[in-house]
Amino acid sequence: MGEWIYTVECRMSGDYRRRLKGTDDIEVPVQGGEYIEKAKIGRAVMDADVFISLTHFKGHETTGFGGTIKNIGMGCGSRAGKKDQHSVGKPTIDQEACRGCKSCLRKCANDGLIYDADARKMSIDLEHCVGCGRCIGGACNFDAISFMDSAATKVLNCKMAEYTKAVVDGRPNFHISLIVDVSPNCDCHPENDAPILPNIGMFASFDPLALDQACADVCLSATPLPHSQLADRMEEENFCDHHDHFENTTPNSEYKTCLAHAEKIGLGTREYELIYMK
Numbered sequence: 001m002g003e004w005i006y007t008v009e010c011r012m013s014g015d016y017r018r019r020l021k022g023t024d025d026i027e028v029p030v031q032g033g034e035y036i037e038k039a040k041i042g043r044a045v046m047d048a049d050v051f052i053s054l055t056h057f058k059g060h061e062t063t064g065f066g067g068t069i070k071n072i073g074m075g076c077g078s079r080a081g082k083k084d085q086h087s088v089g090k091p092t093i094d095q096e097a098c099r100g101c102k103s104c105l106r107k108c109a110n111d112g113l114i115y116d117a118d119a120r121k122m123s124i125d126l127e128h129c130v131g132c133g134r135c136i137g138g139a140c141n142f143d144a145i146s147f148m149d150s151a152a153t154k155v156l157n158c159k160m161a162e163y164t165k166a167v168v169d170g171r172p173n174f175h176i177s178l179i180v181d182v183s184p185n186c187d188c189h190p191e192n193d194a195p196i197l198p199n200i201g202m203f204a205s206f207d208p209l210a211l212d213q214a215c216a217d218v219c220l221s222a223t224p225l226p227h228s229q230l231a232d233r234m235e236e237e238n239f240c241d242h243h244d245h246f247e248n249t250t251p252n253s254e255y256k257t258c259l260a261h262a263e264k265i266g267l268g269t270r271e272y273e274l275i276y277m278k
């Protein structure tokens with residue numbers, strides 16, 4: 001039998017392409033928002049009558065884990081919206097600690113780093129840096145890069161929750177989260193590592209906050225996979241045990257801030273009941 005290859009021709013208008021790429025956004029008021037008055041959401045997302053999210057639940061180098069709230073809040077923010085959420089998160093580089101290895105340079109897609117070849121030191125170009133945080137999580141083996149503002153991660157977490165609320169408020173929404181291949185860093189990270197936790201399964205809820213809380217809880221009760229980044233770290237001499245897999249992986253993530261703020265602004269509840277389905 002011969003092979004059949006089907007191709008689907010894309011006939012989107014330039015206008016629609018712009019909408020899907022997030023350069024065409026719409027300002028959406030955040031009910032109860034404390035950090036964001038109007039979230040900048042990709043217009044195509046807000047055009048939909050019903051909102052359904054599908055998330056790969058994994059670790060995250062800045063926010064501890066990347067779950068449903070992160071997927072919706074950051075994912076549906078337009079480019080301007082993403083910048084808005086990261087706006088307090090610009091990093092700084094400790095010049096004494098920097099060894100000039102340039103490993104961080106490969107992580108930055110925004111020309112946010114400047115290398116001084118004479119001094120063999122890296123520094124941040126504040127004009128170009130958008131505060132995405134990719135150079136912070138795991139890029140530097142010498143702990144030379146950190147957020148300039150120690151409250152930056154907290155604010156980022158709260159803003160993500162507010163962006164998520166802007167997206168789901170006022171229309172039917174449903175959420176699915178897959179706890180499989182739980183990498184230590186986000187999927188967008190150029191260098192990642194083997195999963196830190198075993199595959200657990202598929203979770204779903206009408207409440208994005210309850211879903212994230214449930215996913216986080218089952219991950220916290222799982223045993224780290226041997227030889228993973230997390231397991232290796234836990235065996236290091238002088239390891240400081242936070243008794244929390246996400247904090248042990250990303251100590252400054254403040255991920256609970258996101259969950260607490262999401263509840264405070266009425267995104268959902270952190271209480272849930274797990275119903276198992278076979």
Ligand code: SF4
Binds near residue numbers: 093100102103104139
């Ligand atoms: S990865 Fe760290 S040590 Fe290497 S250049 Fe960047 S800041 Fe400096």
Ligand code: SF4
Binds near residue numbers: 110128132135
């Ligand atoms: S925070 Fe993002 S944009 Fe800024 S220097 Fe680091 S990787 Fe580049």
